[in-house]
Amino acid sequence: MKKRYFGKFLMFLMILFFYLPIAFMVIFSFNSSKSLTHFTGFSLQWYERMFNNSAMMESLYTTIIVAVIATIVSTVVGTIAAIGLSKSKKIVREIVLQINDFPIMNPEIVTAIGLMLLFITFGVERGFITMLLAHIAFCIPYVILSVMPKIRSLDPNLADAAMDLGCTPWQALVKVIVPQIMPGIISGALIAFTMSFDDFIISYFVTGGGVKNLSIMVYTMSKRVNPSINAISTLVVAVITVSLIIVNIIPIIKEKRQKQNKTMFKNKKTPIILSFLAIATAITLIAWPKQSQVGKYQGQTLHVYNWGEYTGENVIAAFEKETGAKVIMDLFDSNEQMYIKVANGEPYDILVPSDYMIERLIQEDLVQKLDKSQLNCLDLINEDVKGLPYDKNNDYSIPYFWGTVGIVYDTTKVSEEDLEKEGYNIFRNEKYKGDIYLYDSERDSFMMALKALGYSMNTKDQKELEEAYQWLVDCVTTMKPEIVTDEIIDNMVQQRKALGLIYSGDAAYVMSENENMGFYMPETGTNLWSDAMVIPKNAKNVELAHEFINFVSSFDSAYDNSSYVGYTSPNIEVMDELSTTDFEGINAYTPRSNNKNDEVFVYDEDTRKVISNYWSKVKIAASNAQ
Amino acid sequence: MKKFSQLAVPYIVWSAIMLLLPVLLIAFYSVTDSGNSIVNFKFTFAHFQKFFTDSSFLLILWRSILIAIKTTIICVLIGYPVAYFISRCQERVQNILVLVITLPMWINMLVRTYAWIGILSDGGIAQTILQFFGLGNSSLLYTEEAVLLGMVYNFIPFMILQINTSLSKMDKSLLEASADLGANHFLTFWKVVFPLSLPGVISGISLVFLPAVSSFFIPKLLGGGQFFLIGNVIENQFITVGEWNFGSAISMIMAVIMMLSMYAVRHVEARNSGKRKEKKA
């Protein structure tokens, strides 16, 4: 019948649709280059990198462990609760089921925030335990939801019949009720596992102390193209597929064996648990943290909170090796994101905020003064980046990277004339409509607008700020920009757009990868920024923190950092070295220091709030303009 | 059975703390105005006012709902035929097909969405195919289409499974009766099968629409920074701007919208299934 063919064709398309991304992922995990669009050859390098990336493996391990424990606990608790509720008074049952519905009905983000507020209010330190508790909390309702209908459809006489024949209530429960509702329990457990394994939003908000699950890992890594994500995804796919096959084959094998009078497993749950335990064990063995290093600081742990993709490949490992300590590094996207965690008391030993944020932290007494007797790196630092307004004597901070903000452009598309004539106003030039990137940072966007209008980027004048806001709104509504963060780096390497607002360090990287790219700093001035290492007041390992500062500032580490990330090193020797080798001819690598229109950010709470609110509205305007 | 009801007590306590309290906290934050701590507070509706008087926020809310509606409609239009096809297969084949559809759901949602970035990015497969068909050269990523694609991809399995369950539970003798009374295959579908499958469709809708309205990482990953939906607004308020009270207010608004929708859905479902409850006269 004609319909049948149509149906089959549709089904085929659907399956294709479902598995296309998965196939893509698997194939490109073996790609020998970094590209996500061209398959250049077969290679296992991403798998190697994945296994060597202990943070990645740990996140996978965390995800699995949390999922398994959460599933087991929530299944047991959920089933017991469901049975109890079915026998409770109606009003009790109704109320509890209503509350039960909250995590299912509410948007995930609401549940996430609620739990975060809960933990903060009660002063519970966020980390593995809170993630686990949160997972259990949102998994149980699914189990209950799955089990209740089965209980409702039970013959009420069953338990009575069992007790009539001599069972205690507990035995009646275990021997009679549970087997009857087993299908509901199993499907509840499976749903719970999926929800936990998959979870991103809730985990994202309630975790702390460097504990990440796979989703968070992917999210933070997704800014830069990183095919290791493909590798780990493929691994996950493989594991899931194998488990599902096992689970589905076992009943078939069981049937065959029963015909021969041998029984294998008592119930379906056992094979599932067994296979997952097996997998978890395998992962554990692979991801087992490397042996504690030997060294002066053996056994100690340094908690670092840094930007993503901001350290050289070997810096951390080298530090661990030299000191014998372990480093746990958390990553943040923005100063504001970092601030929130710190302000809420998350204990870190080292932070790497930006200039204005350091100013704020100092003002709010969240960082401690450095013990300069423990530091040996001050002389290695470039004078141009020492003693900046936010920390005049470097009492609190030692620079980590520095640079400027400017315009990255496609030399084949953009004329230098336009740049020189318009400066930042080129972002309003309709010639380049739809071909620009804006940076998703309120700071830098407002800097751009204010500079374009000829105002100081530190202005407190409300009128000027409003003008800048208007400038930005007009920009997003007429120019249809893409508002990105780190995506700009790879995209400009690929020459996707004509113009973008960019950090000098990123520009240096872009230009080193693609010689058609250029970097321009408007004469009307731009932002001179630096990121520096500080030690929070509640740091636990102050001595080790000082060691870290020294280590990172030293030549080898600074070289590793700068050459890998592309940002300018505060270490004079390193900067000189690299500007003549890796970054030769790339003006972006060497920040200019002679333009009096260049400014350093000054922190002001009120202005910050105003700008913050304005920027939200700019983004909303941009979204609405789509 | 008294003993059994005691089993529920531990959970009652747990759910009060872990489920009820957080919601109360959010509600509390949404009507107070004290920055980020609970030391001193005074009640205010300023945050709600702020949201409702600012047209750009309302516009975002509307856009989020609109996208969710579009996603839902696509899911129904594509999902129904697929579910219908599956339900007409033999049981063994059905089970395999259901497994095939469910398998991707087990793989981390973020990971799956991330995969689309690669496919949709400029120079990627999707664009190559479209160019091959002469359908133009535009950028696929960071567009509303990309976001819709991501949402549909993530949510359509729910729709398919719900509809399939509803279809396969249908009493086969009803189909025979319809044919017996003169209805050909199309009429039988339209007059009997489709109306009876509606509960499945409705529950599928609720599993798609509600998460779609509040999703935030799909728009972020596939839509880019300029794709700001209500979920992103909330995240932004909490993580970047630090306005927890305002963020809580928006969360409350979202929660209320969701709850109202759910009740509407359940009401419709109850009315339908009430028709089918067998009572002995």
Add this chain to the structure above:
Amino acid sequence: MDQSKKLIQFRNIVKEFDGQIVLKGINLDIYENEFVTLLGPSGCGKTTLLRILGGFLDANEGSILFDNEDIANKPPYQRELNTVFQKYALFPHLNVYQNIAFGLKIKKISKDVIEQKVMRMLKLIGLEGYENKNVTELSGGQQQRIAIARALVNEPQVLLLDEPLGALDLKLRKEMQYELKKIQQEVGITFIYVTHDQEEALTMSDKIVIMKDGEIQQVGSPQDIYNEPVNRYVASFIGESNILPGVMLEDYKVRFDDKDFECVDFGFKTNEKVDIVLRPEDIDIVPVSQGKLTGEVMSVLFKGVWNEAIIETVPGTSVTVNMNVIKNRDVTSNVKSEMISANDFYLDLEDVATLDEKEIIARADAQAWNPETDSYISITSIEYDIEEKVGEYDVVFKTASGLQVTRKIIVVDQRFVKNEKANEAVSAFNFFKTVDEIMESVTLDTDLKTWANAQGWKLSNEDEAVDIYVDYDFDPETIKEGVYKVTFSTTGRELKVHTTDFVEEGQEVGLTFYPEDIHVMEKMVF
């Protein structure tokens, strides 16, 4: 019969399911305006045949002619018949009116015509006023009627009904049977009705088709089937009956139970072996002298409408044996704590050749045990020397420790009693038992049968067993050593009689019936 049109013709319908042949070549004609019932037990193929007619199944072979047109390839919605389904299959999302109007709407009949027809239907089934009701809220009987109305309103030529009354309680079922018949006669269409309830078939049908294992056994009017069942199967399916073996001496004369009777059947070969049916309600109870048969009342059951009495007209065959009750002769060992016991037993001459140790232990009931722990000890050796001659032989049972006991095997020629008239025989042996064994027995009757190896069988077919029951005169509780008689007998001939007279157990009565009450059938070939 008037020459009504042949509406439906089944020609050689064969249907196979999963390797099993469910319909083995059905040929059947169905006429206009007939109420035809397909009757048979589950699995006989009646529903399958109906579904093939309805178009929901395809036959593997054969053709169906409807109005002389082959409809085998037509889908259900093109056939001019309608079905009333077993579980009604009412559309839950439509109300009563919409359900009934469904078929009409499909045919695109105009709204007012539909309304007329539906209202008429509702009146016919007595559910006026129910138009807007939700079908799922109605009772079984009401749903049933709506299902019928929904089918009938389309004015089909034929209505198929698949066990439609199965889910109703008895009273409602009887009412509906009456209603259905009335509707069929009033509307004037052919009903094809499937059921396993023979009473239902008898009540409503013009014609009954009895089916068994995919084949038609008999087609005929209820009277024909009831009175002239063509074979034993049909006879036992319809109505209650007494079925006896007999011989047709000549036309109109049949012989059974050693007596000749006048009957109304003919056309059999002389002295052909036949089966005879006597309906219980046809037999009357009369004084002994007036009866064509006489017998003893074995049991009486009150059935409300009548009494069901079982009368034994021919006593069974019996055999009596001796039960020798002896003292315990267990032997105790002095060496170890052991005891051993065994009994003498009788053995048939025929069984000597096949005698082995296992059987000896069983027949002698030989055991060895430890009296303190009550645990069994195995008997390691059995010594015996036996010949195929009548006589007494010794057998010695020994345990490992040397404890032993000696008993006798008594070889005899089997005692059995033949009864050629009743075509049966009974046999049993004398046996030995101790007082304890008798007193400990829980089910003495069964045990006696086992101990005596009592059997009953048909002379014509040795493998066919006949039930025997036991009779004895002693009190098992107070039995002492000695010899007692035990009698084993068969039941003989028992006839079921439906009577309104009052009779008592043990009463001697006479039975009488008319020649036309004797129905002679061909013996069924298996």
